[in-house]
Amino acid sequence: MLTPRERAILVRVVEGRLNKQIADEMGITETTVKVHRGNMMRKIKATSIPQLCRMVDKLKLLPGSPELSQTLESTRRHGSSAKEAALRDLEVWQ
Numbered sequence: 001m002l003t004p005r006e007r008a009i010l011v012r013v014v015e016g017r018l019n020k021q022i023a024d025e026m027g028i029t030e031t032t033v034k035v036h037r038g039n040m041m042r043k044i045k046a047t048s049i050p051q052l053c054r055m056v057d058k059l060k061l062l063p064g065s066p067e068l069s070q071t072l073e074s075t076r077r078h079g080s081s082a083k084e085a086a087l088r089d090l091e092v093w094q
Contacts, residue, residue, distance in 0.1 A: 006040040009033060013040075013049065014056045 002010065005026075012022045019037065023030040046052035 002040055002043060003036075006036050006043070009036045010040055010044075010052075010056070013037060014053055 008026065009022060012025065017025070019030050019033045023033045026033070041047075041052065044052065044055065046055060
């Protein structure tokens, strides 16, 4: 399962942001972004960013989509149980 930080980085990566941009937005170092991004890619079993984007697109979790907005809002309100439910969709790819 993805951590909340890995999930936040997933969204930004799919939006096309660079590691440095993600780091600046989240107030963390670029190295930390790389570590979380690597962990996220390993957990999802995506071998490339294009493959990751295809997975997210197929699950309709693109930024701005109602599904993603609901997932992110639910995660903020309810914590890990909502996160776990949202990430079950990503387990389809494992």
